[in-house]
Amino acid sequence: MAISAQSVWEFGQTDNAIGCRDILAQASQHLKKCFFEDQADIDWLVHQQSHFVDEVLQFLWQKNLASETTVSLIAVGGYGRGELHPHSDIDLLVLLDDSVAETPPAELSTFLTQLWDIGLEIGHSVRTIGECRQQAEDDITIATNLLEARFLSGNKTLFEQLQQLTVSNKTWDNRLFYERKKQEQIQRHHKYNDTGNNLEPNLKESPGGLRDIQVINWVAQQHFDVRNLQGLKSKGFLAESEFDILQQSRRFLWRVRFALHHLVGRKQEKMMIDHQRELAKQLGYVETNSRMAVEHFMKDYYRTVRAVSQMNALLLQLFEENIILADEPRDIEPINRRFQSHNGYLETINSGMFAYYPYALLEVFLILQQNPHIKGIRASTIRQIHAHLHLIDERFRADIKNRSLFMEIIRQPKGVTHEFRRMNQLGVLGAYLPEFGRIVGQMQHDLFHAYTVDEHTLFLVRNLRRFSCPEFKDEFPLCSEVFYQLPKPELLYIAGIYHDIAKGRGGDHSILGVQDAEQFCTQHNLSDYDTSLVTFLVRHHLAMSSTAQKKDLEDPEVIQDFAALVGSVNRLNHLYLLTVADIRATNNNLWNGWRDSLLKQLYHSTYQWLEHTEVQAKNTQEKSLKKYQLALDKLVEMGWADEKITTLWHEYDLDYFLRHTVDEIVWQSNGRLEKPDQEPLILVRQHNDQHTLELFIFANDRRGLFAAMTACLEQLQLNILDAKINISSDGKALNTFILNGAQQRYEDIISALNKQLAREELTSGYKPQLMPRISKLFKTEPVINFSTNSQLDHTVMELYTHDRPGLLSAVAQVFLTHQIQVINAKMVTLGDQVEDVFFITNSDDHL
Template sequence: MKSLNVPNQRAVIDRRALADAIHALVEDQGEKARGQIVQLLREALENGRAEIARRLTEKPSAGHECTGAQAFLIDQLVRVVHDHVTEHVYPVANRSSAERLTLIAVGGYGRAEMAPHSDVDIAFITPTRRAPWCEQVIEAMLYYLWDLGLKVGHSSRTVDDTMRMAREDLTIRTALLEGRFIWGDRALYDETSRRFWAEVAKGSERQFLTQKLEERNQRHKRMGDSRYVVEPNVKDGKGGLRDLQTLYWIGKYMHRVRSAAELVDVGLFTRAEYRSFRRAEGFLLAVRCHMHIITGRAEDRLTFDLQREVAARMNFADRPGKSAVERFMQFYFLQARRVGSLTGVFLSHLDDEFANKRARTGFFAGWSQKSRMLKGYRVFAGKIAAPSDDWFRKDPVRLIEVFQLAEANSLEIHPETMRLADRDSALIKSDVREDARANALFLDLLAGRNDPETVLRWMNDAGVFGRFVPDFGRVNAQMQFDMYHHYTVDEHTIRAIGLLNRIEKGELVSDHPRSTRLIHRVNSRRAIYVAVLLHDIAKGRGGDHSVLGAEVAHELCPRFGLNDNETDLVAWLVRQHLLMSATAFKRDLTDPKTIEDFVSQVQSLERLRNLMILTAVDIRAVGPGTWNSWKGQLLGELYDAAQERLRLGHMRHGREQRVAAKREAVAERLGSRAPLVAQVGKLLDDSYWIAEPEDVIARNLVQYEVAREIEEHLSIHCEFDEERGATLVSVIAADHPGLFYRIAGGIALAGANIIDARIHTARSGWAVDNFLVQDPLGKPFREGQQIERLKKSIADALANRIELVPKLAARPLPHTRAGAFDVAPRVTFDNNASNRFTVIEVNARDRPALLNRLARALFESNLVVQSAHITAYGERAADTFYVTDLTGDKVTAAVRLAEIEARLLDAGSDRRQRQLEEA
């Protein structure tokens, strides 16, 4: 039985006083007292919870104390209820041997680790023959517990049934493993416990280990398979409480330990590792308790809005360059990483134990696999191991060497060696960091050709990475408090290195054909690997991380052994690593000025190749689904245009030649309908022919002709475009002011997001507008029902059959989590980015119909929108518009720009959103 060491227990609940009060009520009122008894119990529960919450406020990291006190509170209530039911409700003077009942706390309740709103898991165990009295008592107790609002997970079984079901069901076996006597017949509990170990556990250790590890792997897959997801599940996520509990379950099952502390005695943990276990567990339990108290329910997902509140409750404060919530989450992820490294050490010990116990028979009897030596290390069973306890102390450079050898030879690092590396990582000081051999080994590992991602992650888990590259240590476990980045900075970086390695090996050719070709044409492959390592190295320092990162690169690259040219290239790439994506996603790539400005910054083909590769892996490593074919296409268009300009010193083809070539290509694509290029195409000016891809032009020309033939005043064509990963929406209608914002509103009402828009007016006065749309999850509309809804919504908006403003305001936010972030709207004007247009960029919180409101503000400002480029970064939208005034000129007057800015800020503000919703 696990004792609950709860200080000042009676301040949490005074069981005797409560029992006496109930007894007095029964004496006074008999059966009529039930309602008042429930009220007494409820008050005791609420007062106990309040006391526990108060204690947690005083000691906000005391997770063990909080969960232990909660288990104690429930224990006392269950005991009071049991005694009341057996003494007053169903009293029996002389019970038979069958009329016995024991109450066993199982699961988290059994471990005495209960958050304030955790389930109360109780096993009601009866002797071999169940008596009606037992069933009556169990039922009455459950009704009392339910009346208190407790969520009770219960089972009622005989001892024989319990043993049989435990053998068959892993969940029941695990629950009983935690079994703790609460109240009732103690002898019956002892019999249940003895039989469990003798009949269920004995001989099934290996099976239990295998099943538990498989259960853990499946759970990790469901939760995102990374301990660095930015909204982690504290209980079930990788590196969470369930992982620590799994270690304890396995250790207890294998070695019959009664507490986690005894794992030290059986050699599964060192004392230092157990202290880490206890610290991590205490912190995670405290976080979970705060989440339950804040939400008033059993909440285990540490969402963005909860992160702020828990950080404040746990007394984390802002620091220069890093907010309180970012510091809290960095500490959280450090604990999660510690859980991961403890898991590795623990499981490897068990693996070794079973390997030693596994008897060999027949020909292999008495044979053991022979180890070989590799540069002083022992290599056996696919693992590399340090030969002695003082191996790293004798030469700390070996702390880098062991990881490099593991990567180069596709070996795992023996967990005992990982333990030594973790212990001795503090030996890495400035002399090791400046050692030429150590840096050469690190560079070989970083640019390894097998699996640098996995080995760098091991190196990070052991604490060696951050010691050897202190700048990387500063971003270790550092989250980015937004909805765009899915991982911590170090995990994002290591994933990006892994993607670069896979691109180099040709494994991602279908998604990244251009980068797969280019990586074999760069002058220095090690420079691009170092650039990927350093591109986010200066995040969280309170300034522009690109500028600060370039300074870090100038310091680190020579240390790593890069020459001056490589150092300059890496520093430039880090400084400009956002340039290509910002240009491709926010600027009009058909505007020659866009390409000229981009090329003036890139200046060389070598930089361009490297920047293309870095941009691709950076975007893809942000998280699942962040990279898509549309982004790939935009980056490809920018790369091709810039390459042509850099290679030839000018654009190969002038405007007339480009239009002529496009017309020819479209005619070929149209086949028998090629005459449309002359008939309809003459109505569209050169900017249309340059802006639109050949396949889109071909569709537009056919759509225009059909609309004219049937005298259709509004033609809407929607088609799933597999290559772009979006749905193409083409609208042909008589042009009139406000057309763009109405179409945008109709698309929003259909539940779609616009990711790109091009607006054209034919010489006939008809608008030809093309939009690429996706659903809120970044997927295209492809089902017939979705397509029809999209068409109808646009048609209704353009025909004024619906009131757009109230309809749009009534739509719920697709990303309710966006409310956890402060995104102040910001408007910038650029009259130098284009020779013909004023470029307006609006940053605001992403929400339904934002584009519609911005487009309406532009319409009310008497501006003509030529093209719109829509980019979302999680909770933040960055929408760019190429506009002119009604006379076709740029907008330059300061007063006019100020008026436009005010309108756009109002349209993009949260206040405006609330006003619309209230209206």
């Protein structure tokens, strides 16, 4: 399809803007058809998109500005490279001669207005050559854009003068340019938690994205005067295989980006989870027995960005040697007979070292742990590792020397996290542990798991390591205290590596993973006792979080059952640390003060049970009476008369004291004693972190009270994490809620609840006007299970379903209709799924 000035004029007749807009729309549809139907080459598509825009801009420029005008139209940035995706920004520089700088041609404004009229996303600047030079010296982003400047129309001599002044005569020193670009990349990666393996990656900016390839090109162009990867290969910086890897990676990312722009209908770089399924379909992925099409697609994506990250790190280090260290003397420091430090980087003595001594493929990481002053692995040695990965085979894994080296890496006091990450990045970890290699780049397509399985696992190991570091002991004091009691921390790391190893195989990964963990322990000569501990942790790594979040932790029977499962304080210590690290590594939004307090409560209660301390009550009545007395003593210390307190509590049953902590009892009772005549009484305070609130509502019990309270809280966009409902013998409801969600002023919460409870007839449930688009993506059939607790005289209802606004109100309405009384509730939201537990009775307080 060709575009010319004549075709635009004929198509648009007398309206140039309309003609150009229609021509661009026609061109876009043509390229879309070429992409989706004809499977056209992505390089051709991206450059053709740029060509179409070139034609239109040149036509409008020539229509508006006289040929003798000393002004140039120049493409910069990605457009300057001649690379445009369907909705990419079009960056332009209008270059003025000094003679017209004060009074630019009036036609220029008309030209720019027409660009907006025809729907182009234009980013433009208007400068003289002198201004370009000055601003390029002040701003490295402008200097980088000018590196990619491309002449479009106007005065070409002016463009050539700009090239001479800003590109040929560098605006930035090569060394400083390299350092700034590298620092920019480090800061950009930090914004994405230094990983491209997250749930909704950014195609451009995430580690391993297109920007990392551009950084390579920019540095190469600035210092080596090459404009692309082909130029780097010609200069000897890229081997043929490395060039192919980068080219294939870029082409894959371009195809994804081209499809994403068309799918969304605008510029979009972040791959939202609700777009990933359609992208997988459009790009030709199909579902298999074990995985969805989108999971196959995303695994290819994550493996691609890992390859880009590897090549980016390799090339930047080569550039450093040629730019920063080129004139510095070689500083060689022998390490052992196989390795030496070369200007701060670890390298082999000679290129055949790994072939002669394959165990050095693991030794390299141990040396880095033991020599923290070494900055990393030299690029030439990284290439040798890549070339010799095939040596890590069954024979390699069976060698006692290699097994001992791997265990030595795990046992090191420092550097475990860094070297595991490096081993994974270079492919060594997946080669040595093939079962780990199978989870590299594997993502579960839900809103709960924010990272790929391998990335999540390495984050978990990092979290465990932080418990051992004195500088982080204030983050999780109890975890640090417990960690120091572990006789062999390496067993915890092994369990961390294997806890999710069987994800994606079908079946229960906790059961399947035990086989892999047991095999590892046997191969690495761990004792039966140590093997038993590791396999226990893998098998039951979800047990503590499940118990804490779904069970009634005030019920001694729950503690007794969990203690029986754990069996010893040593296992409890390991499981507690693994659980905290696992939750924090799953999703940045998952960990909160409420989960922290639940796990601490379960840990302490189980510890006391296992140690048979007198503090731990063995039945519900004993526990209630102990809390009663402790709360009474504290209130008396606060100045309240014993008689007033006991009179207040006269109508309470022992169940209230069982289900509330001593601190909650004291806070609620103090509030009632201070305002004895206020009803309803509503108290709000911060719970145990700034994002969690505790709410107490004392009101006359009546039909629909629970439904009304939940509806009001959901309208305030507050999530109920826990609810405790007690009815006194004189018909008063004592309601305790733990909340998080939208930030709300205490006064606003109290006001809204007072208005709700003041109505004669309590309102129906909360029904939001709009449902989030994301909630339609992960619909699951609800599963409801019932069980009974005869000792506490209640029924337990477990609800598993997809999350949506107003869900709790809908459940409360069902309870209201069937005259069901809620005495306790725990709400667990795991991404798009909820696992809510309700402790319920009928209206007569029976099962």
